[in-house]
């Protein structure tokens with residue numbers, strides 16, 4: 373047991389750690405130090421030393437896409453901003469989107485209440501099976517991580533939605549209903565943004581071979597796409613500079629729609645530096661995933677991001693990850709390959 377903390381039950385620390393950081397935080401009578409298991413090497417930690425590359429750039433503004441403009445007469449202008457955001461930042465924020473504030477707030481709230489349930493209730497969904505429809509766990513890759521992250525999560529497979537809803541947590545009582553509405557609405561928002569992204573790449577118009585019921589195959593495939601939702605919970609951390617909520621990673625899919633509460637923590641890599649994304653209430657942060665980078669033949673960038681934790685407040689975020697069906701192969705769009713742009 374690490375000397376710096378006192379844990380109420382006498383289970384071995386390695387087993388304690390598997391139960392997650394929420395449990396650790398609540399069971400540590402005097403959790404004044406971060407256990408060794410969670411301490412990242414100095415080069416990977418966040419830094420306050422201005423000479424180091426890990427210090428956050430101040431006053432960074434992520435491009436903001438006004439969704440109302442995307443579906444209005446300014447569309448071509450907004451498509452240009454969208455292309456610029458995907459090439460230069462790999463991230464943008466969407467405001468005035470079609471999802472009601474109530475739906476967004478309820479999703480954060482119901483997940484907060486899920487993480488507040490007793491461990492026995494949450495532990496019903498603990499599994500290392502990557503294909504489980506519901507998976508509760510901790511860290512980033514629990515079975516592989518040597519250093520653990522200060523994060524617990526709940527992953528929900530969400531397509532086909534009606535197959536999965538009955539398998540999702542039944543507690544809190546309104547969990548399934550709130551999460552199902554959110555899943556439906558984010559899927560719709562994803563499809564609308566994806567259509568705009570294909571148009572911004574100049575590949576929306578269907579050609580003869582690809583025409584199926586008036587749509588490109590790819591757009592049609594997206595209606596049947598894979599959809600996973602991940603709720604992340606980051607409890608307060610006594611020594612936030614020693615650890616991370618999530619290590620640098622990129623997301624696998626085409627697009628991720630990310631919702632964060634009012635507590636900052638998300639950082640993205642921009643021009644070799646980490647920059648903090650300031651939360652805008654009820655806005656979505658959207659990022660390009662690896663599959664879109666491949667599909668766009670490297671034009672749009674899947675950018676590294678990470679999560680910092682803080683001493684004072686817990687933080688909740690929900691990501692909605694969308695891609696083609698899990699059994700599809702992803703390749704660069706033939707329409708983006710020519711002599712000047714060979715397949716990368």
Ligand SMILES: O=C(O)CCC(=O)C(=O)O
Pocket residue numbers: 602604618623630632637638677678679689691
């Ligand atoms: O919590 C966040 O802000 C980011 C979460 C994230 O990057 C992810 O779930 O892939």
Ligand SMILES: [Fe+2]
Pocket residue numbers: 621622623677
């Ligand atoms: Fe991510």
